[in-house]
Amino acid sequence: MTTTSAPGRDGEPVRHRGGARLAAPERAEQAVEWMDKLWTAVRTADEYSALDVIDNALEAGLAAETVLLDVIGAVQHKVGVEWAANRMSVADEHAATAINDRVIAALPRQRPATSRGKLTVACVDKEWHALPARLLAETLRLRGWQVGYLGAQVPTAHLVSQIHRSGATAVCLSAALPTRLPPAHAAITAVQAVGTPVMVGGLAFGTDGRHARSLGADAWAPEARAAADRLAAGPLPRPRPPHQAVDDLPHLADQEYTMVARSARSLVRETSQRLERRLPAMRSYDDEQRERTAEDLAHIVDFLAAALYVDDADVFTGFLTWTAEVLTARGVPAHSLLPGLDLLEEQLHDFPRARAVIGTGRAELATRP
Amino acid sequence: MATLPESVGMPAAGAVGPAGAPYPVVVVDEGGRVVELNDAASALLPAARIQEPLSSPAWLASAHHAAEHREASGEVGDRYFSAQRSSLADGGTAWWLVDETAYRSVAAELATERERTRFLAEASSALLASLNLDRCMEVTATLAAAHLADAALVIAPTRARKLPVVVCDHLGQLSQATVSSKPEAVLGLAEALRGFPPVPSRWIDPATAPDWLVPEGFGEVGSLAITPLPGHGVPAGALILLRRARQTSFTASEEAFAGLFAARAGAAMSAARLYAEQNVVADTLVRALLPPALHQVEGVEFAGGYRASVETELIGGDFYDVHPPGEDCPETLAVLGDVAGKGLEAAVLTGKIRNTLHALLPMADDHARMLRRLNNAMRGSDRVRFATLVLASVRREDRDVLLRLTSAGHPVPLIVRRDGRVEEADTEGTLIGVLPTISSRTTHVRLAPGETCLLYTDGVTEARGGPVGDVMFGEQRLKRALAECAGIPAAAVVERVQMLTDEWIGEGRHDDIAVLAVTAPRGAHLSAVDGTTRGRYTT
Numbered sequence A: 001m002t003t004t005s006a007p008g009r010d011g012e013p014v015r016h017r018g019g020a021r022l023a024a025p026e027r028a029e030q031a032v033e034w035m036d037k038l039w040t041a042v043r044t045a046d047e048y049s050a051l052d053v054i055d056n057a058l059e060a061g062l063a064a065e066t067v068l069l070d071v072i073g074a075v076q077h078k079v080g081v082e083w084a085a086n087r088m089s090v091a092d093e094h095a096a097t098a099i100n101d102r103v104i105a106a107l108p109r110q111r112p113a114t115s116r117g118k119l120t121v122a123c124v125d126k127e128w129h130a131l132p133a134r135l136l137a138e139t140l141r142l143r144g145w146q147v148g149y150l151g152a153q154v155p156t157a158h159l160v161s162q163i164h165r166s167g168a169t170a171v172c173l174s175a176a177l178p179t180r181l182p183p184a185h186a187a188i189t190a191v192q193a194v195g196t197p198v199m200v201g202g203l204a205f206g207t208d209g210r211h212a213r214s215l216g217a218d219a220w221a222p223e224a225r226a227a228a229d230r231l232a233a234g235p236l237p238r239p240r241p242p243h244q245a246v247d248d249l250p251h252l253a254d255q256e257y258t259m260v261a262r263s264a265r266s267l268v269r270e271t272s273q274r275l276e277r278r279l280p281a282m283r284s285y286d287d288e289q290r291e292r293t294a295e296d297l298a299h300i301v302d303f304l305a306a307a308l309y310v311d312d313a314d315v316f317t318g319f320l321t322w323t324a325e326v327l328t329a330r331g332v333p334a335h336s337l338l339p340g341l342d343l344l345e346e347q348l349h350d351f352p353r354a355r356a357v358i359g360t361g362r363a364e365l366a367t368r369p
Numbered sequence B: 001m002a003t004l005p006e007s008v009g010m011p012a013a014g015a016v017g018p019a020g021a022p023y024p025v026v027v028v029d030e031g032g033r034v035v036e037l038n039d040a041a042s043a044l045l046p047a048a049r050i051q052e053p054l055s056s057p058a059w060l061a062s063a064h065h066a067a068e069h070r071e072a073s074g075e076v077g078d079r080y081f082s083a084q085r086s087s088l089a090d091g092g093t094a095w096w097l098v099d100e101t102a103y104r105s106v107a108a109e110l111a112t113e114r115e116r117t118r119f120l121a122e123a124s125s126a127l128l129a130s131l132n133l134d135r136c137m138e139v140t141a142t143l144a145a146a147h148l149a150d151a152a153l154v155i156a157p158t159r160a161r162k163l164p165v166v167v168c169d170h171l172g173q174l175s176q177a178t179v180s181s182k183p184e185a186v187l188g189l190a191e192a193l194r195g196f197p198p199v200p201s202r203w204i205d206p207a208t209a210p211d212w213l214v215p216e217g218f219g220e221v222g223s224l225a226i227t228p229l230p231g232h233g234v235p236a237g238a239l240i241l242l243r244r245a246r247q248t249s250f251t252a253s254e255e256a257f258a259g260l261f262a263a264r265a266g267a268a269m270s271a272a273r274l275y276a277e278q279n280v281v282a283d284t285l286v287r288a289l290l291p292p293a294l295h296q297v298e299g300v301e302f303a304g305g306y307r308a309s310v311e312t313e314l315i316g317g318d319f320y321d322v323h324p325p326g327e328d329c330p331e332t333l334a335v336l337g338d339v340a341g342k343g344l345e346a347a348v349l350t351g352k353i354r355n356t357l358h359a360l361l362p363m364a365d366d367h368a369r370m371l372r373r374l375n376n377a378m379r380g381s382d383r384v385r386f387a388t389l390v391l392a393s394v395r396r397e398d399r400d401v402l403l404r405l406t407s408a409g410h411p412v413p414l415i416v417r418r419d420g421r422v423e424e425a426d427t428e429g430t431l432i433g434v435l436p437t438i439s440s441r442t443t444h445v446r447l448a449p450g451e452t453c454l455l456y457t458d459g460v461t462e463a464r465g466g467p468v469g470d471v472m473f474g475e476q477r478l479k480r481a482l483a484e485c486a487g488i489p490a491a492a493v494v495e496r497v498q499m500l501t502d503e504w505i506g507e508g509r510h511d512d513i514a515v516l517a518v519t520a521p522r523g524a525h526l527s528a529v530d531g532t533t534r535g536r537y538t539t
Helices: A029-043 A047-059 A064-084 A090-106 A131-142 A156-166 A178-193 A210-214 A224-232 A250-254 A256-262 A264-278 A280-284 A287-310 A313-329 A334-347 A352-366 B039-044 B058-065 B101-129 B133-147 B189-193 B252-289 B343-359 B367-380 B474-483 B490-505
Strands: A118-123 A146-149 A170-174 A198-201 B025-028 B034-037 B072-076 B079-087 B093-099 B151-155 B163-168 B174-179 B221-230 B235-244 B300-307 B318-323 B332-339 B387-397 B400-408 B414-416 B422-424 B440-447 B452-456 B513-519
Touching: A029 A047, A029 A064, A029 A090, A047 A064, A047 A090, A064 A090, A064 A131, A064 A224, A064 A313, A090 A131, A090 B490, A118 A131, A118 A156, A131 A146, A131 A170, A131 A224, A156 A178, A156 B252, A170 A178, A178 A198, A178 A287, A178 A313, A198 A224, A250 A256, A256 A264, A256 A287, A256 A352, A264 A280, A264 A287, A264 A334, A287 A313, A287 A334, A287 A352, A313 A334, A313 A352, A334 A352, B025 B039, B058 B072, B058 B079, B058 B093, B079 B101, B101 B133, B101 B252, B133 B151, B133 B163, B133 B174, B133 B235, B133 B252, B189 B221, B189 B235, B221 B252, B235 B252, B252 B343, B300 B318, B300 B332, B300 B387, B300 B490, B318 B343, B318 B513, B332 B343, B332 B452, B332 B513, B343 B367, B343 B387, B367 B387, B367 B400, B367 B440, B387 B452, B400 B513, B414 B474, B422 B474, B440 B452, B452 B474, B452 B490, B474 B490, B490 B513
Parallel strands: A118 A146, A118 A170, A170 A198
Antiparallel strands: B025 B034, B025 B093, B072 B079, B079 B093, B151 B163, B151 B235, B163 B174, B221 B235, B300 B513, B318 B332, B332 B387, B387 B400, B400 B440, B414 B422, B414 B452, B452 B513
16 A cells, blocks of 8 residues: 555545446447547636537537537546546546536527426435436436436435425436445335336446346446436336345345444554554655555445445455556556555454455456556 | 945044934935935935936036045035035945035135235335325326226316326326316215215216216226225315226225225325425425525636535535625625524524625625624524624636635635645634624735635534544645645536545534635636626637
8 A cells, every 4th residue: 555655646546436447438420529629628627618619519410419428428438537547637537527517507408398207317325426417317308308317426315305206207326436336225225115116327336237236226227328218118117115225135134244334444544553564664654645545445445345235346356456557557556455455354354255355356456567 | 225334534424324414415326326315405405316316516416427536615506515525335425515605705705805905005005105296196096996996097186277187097007187177077076075975886877977087998987986085184185986887886895995095095195295285385495595506707607515414404504605796796796604503493594694695785895894784683683693704705807806805703715826826815804693893804815717716614624534534624635635626617626625525524424514616717718697698709
């Protein structure tokens, strides 16, 4: 764990999108040139030029949905890639997202006269990556649905009360980070308990949607178009009768997730202290560097907890390999993660599932420089 | 006379001949002819004749001739019997007939009751799930059509002229409609909607049902039942059940059962209606207290972010506002503040302060005077509460933005320069609502394009959490975070600060959090825009 002392780091702890890989979306040919133009505007944080690009693209005859998904969505995708490759700072990323958000708000709102029905689109609690959900909400509006878009990090109680109010016939839930899977499960179960089916999407659920199935969602879609197509094909199946979260995930009965999640902060504290004893270099760290190290450990513990929750070591190894790539892009060797993993495993010696997950992660890292 | 052997497996029968047996007994010889009938059997089967083949009842005859020896049962007249076979020593067979009529009817009743109980339990959980009136009406119609009738209509009471109707047709398809018909057009409907006891189904002539009542393709209506949906104190509507012509019409027991279902449906619909009505009230009140949506005013970027301490609430004791320039004040006035306390009560007080400040806008050229007036107004009110706030008067000068900033006991605004330096605005003052006289010092700040002034409440800096837990976020971390925000739009600065504090807090509790960024835009537009229309290039 020497991530912050290495040269080339922009001082930003690894906190974004870890775990699932961004797949390059397919896009229409003519959208590519507009995407490049929008990218230039977004990269220079020039909101007005960005708005003009979108206006011109629409005037040139590009469909609104293409502009939304293949121009704006593609730019947002590139933002993630550029950040991971250390070609963009986290502040640049926020700036790009803010501009994309404004551009979407400025899209013309021609709506079909008759509504297909009411839907609610939201991000799960603690999920900050709102743009994928926003793109879906706008796509569904373009296709004639009446959409209640609730935005980022929607507390589950608030989501349920919105469903009561609006009478939406289905809910679309978005989560980007696998660490949001436990709150996503709580949200899915709660929405189903009020008799409303749930479609989920976003990188958190895996590129094949495996976690959507294990958490009992009524449908899964890999991206906005597929989600809109699925909803157009007919109503989602009625959700199962109300049930407990543990009914979907019987392995939770072993309490490993509960223990790791509940003691996460003390695990991080203890691991940091042991790390300092083990690595002499850390003793010269200043407070900020120590905190960065602790933040990195906190992310490792969070992803470990998520992996235990869905009983899938890939959640953890996915995060580690992604982190390793991000570190490598910033000139930090991936094996710097190993001592932290060893110390965590030491403290979790009574937890066989957790030890197995950490073991898998370590084996994966060992293959890297 | 044949005697029964000792070993037929029925010990009591061994000692008793068919004549004295307590059940009807028919003895049939190897050739299939009846050889003996006791009195009970003769009375039960008057067609049976000694020495003639056993032919009636047919189910018994076929059981007798069946290759496999099995128990048999069936109807005899209006009663129901089971027949037990005993093989006799001479190769004949004795059939003992046991009357099971009463048992059967009790068993059937039990099955019906169980089915109904299960249905009511399922119906209750389906109905309780939603607090949305439309959904409750849909669930009611669907359940009724599936379990009680061929099609069902749910009609909500209304003061409007048109009746809101949800129909579930014979195919299970739901549809919603409003019908311009008087409820009096259907016998029993007006009564049901007003909560009177239901008119018995047999009194209602299905032929009089108006067209809107019968789903398309339903065919002839055989019978029709109308049940009130009783609500909490007020009628919640009416349930209309339709059966097709070839189905049996509604029995009294079925109508009574429909009433039981309607009681549950009515309670659910009432709760949903109440929830909706209260939400309208709450939403109306909360809307006035919600932080405004911000964007651009007079070529200056404004962005705000709000998170209430109570997760399910949208409002709390923090507030912000941006007042565009008006007749009496040439500058935009931005305000951000924090009222002592949390939740709804604090939110109500923020509403008062926001209104007072709005009224004081004409004196925004003198922040100190404005704050004194506000202090007097707050001290005059009954509830002793105090508040801290920052006033920011904003105007554009060429591509720069000029700010006048005054803090009243509030954390000082932070200025993010293009090179990443973060400065504290040099202002201070007394908090509002406690002391009879207050003082304040105003400062002037110039923002070059891409520079931001951030107003925030102590919910940001006093947020507790962090990777090891229970550490305060603090001003230093905020400044470090802002140092990375040079040159980015106001909305991005706000999102960055909100996201960092949110991650810092993690699962922990927190205070209300409000952030307001004022940014000089970097873009080439010199715009005179109101925040909704787009600007123009100057070149």
